[in-house]
């Protein structure tokens with residue numbers, strides 16, 4: 295890539311030094327500068343993308359951070375060079391490039407980089423996509439070997455990955471990622487998780503007995519990916535299970551493929567449930583694994599709720615954990631109005647998004663948290679409780695004599711007076727619990743609860759006075 299020949303002054307394509315006319319646009323190369331640019335920073339592709347620096351490297355590719363000089367946005371340019379490759383390697387590299395372009399072109403998800411353009415010159419295939427300012431989960435794990443992930447972080451990451459994989463699997467035909475591993479997951483300091491590298495992803499073909507070529511990475515690839523059967527969404531479930539197990543235990547599955555020790559701390563209900571789920575996900579028999587990513591996501595959300603509930607984690611508690619090296623995309627929702635960039639005005643996805651924090655297990659899913667009806671019940675009951683005395687006063691002229699004569703009726707009337715406020719307390723507590731699980735506001739429940747307590751206390755005092763004056767003292771006073 296650094297040795298590209300001469301660049302067409304018209305379209306920027308790279309041509310061999312001996313060429314007279316540009317292979318891409320036919321423009322004369324007489325005016326082209328010679329020698330050609332030799333460092334990335336001097337290269338301008340398509341008269342538009344100035345390569346700034348190399349940020350990563352794959353089997354056949356180099357990824358550059360680049361500037362789109364038309365929009366001044368930062369983009370990533372993935373260059374797949376065919377130079378020096380054997381014929382077989384050229385076929386593989388071209389296949390991977392085409393597969394990635396075909397698949398990425400039709401996808402839009404907040405955890406996937408968007409592909410803006412692709413083009414080629416004499417030596418390279420190029421893809422222009424969102425630049426992800428971050429590092430791969432693999433690098434992150436290398437840097438934090440001695441610092442295992444916390445359960446809530448593992449659950450967050452799992453839920454986000456389920457979300458994007460469910461999106462892929464829901465395509466028609468389903469897209470199987472097939473190479474989910476820490477090296478293909480990027481985490482950013484700004485609060486996002488991205489899945490990258492669709493080089494070996496494929497579309498599921500109904501009825502096909504097995505894949506033509508074994509694919510995947512040892513440790514993360516399901517047994518069926520070794521050419522024995524066709525990969526299905528359950529193969530991605532296996533890989534996700536292997537990754538989450540690694541995040542929980544710190545042990546690298548590529549060191550001992552297909553062996554996943556039970557998690558420690560199984561006495562904690564959430565950990566025990568996660569262990570059961572992970573063991574199901576990495577079962578060798580694909581039929582024994584969960585049916586879908588949606589099912590896995592639901593299980594992870596359920597475990598997350600249990601964990602939050604047991605630990606009493608609230609949004610206020612949870613936020614500081616995000617000050618670790620990265621924040622999860624669970625907390626970052628793109629603005630709904632984010633426009634799709636056109637090729638004429640490439641804009642980076644990251645810069646268009648606004649982060650807001652919504653720290654709850656429900657925040658990881660795209661579905662909004664369910665309504666907290668307990669809050670409403672609580673405030674309604676407490677209000678009814680407040681208006682009971684006037685009502686009873688109005689009725690008192692009729693019922694007071696009756697109450698004095700008949701104790702059960704008196705008790706019944708009193709319970710009637712007390713019940714709404716007590717219910718206000720009960721619903722208030724339920725509403726607050728629910729709010730803390732869903733990370734939503736509990737203010738209405740708190741108001742209902744407080745009113746409930748105040749009026750229950752007032753009525754208890756009232757009962758005491760009523761009992762002492764009306765029931766106990768009345769017979770003695772009647773003599774005066």
Ligand SMILES: Nc1ncnc2c1ncn2[C@@H]1O[C@H](COP(=O)(O)OP(=O)(O)OP(=O)(O)O)[C@@H](O)[C@H]1O
Pocket residue numbers: 349350351352353354355356357370407423424425426427429430477478490491492493
């Ligand atoms: N959109 C992006 N923004 C920033 N960096 C990226 C982006 N895409 C890839 N990278 C970086 O470039 C590296 C190589 O990218 P990628 O894995 O897509 O290449 P590849 O050739 O497909 O790899 P492989 O040989 O593993 O299939 C990644 O590890 C990552 O560090």
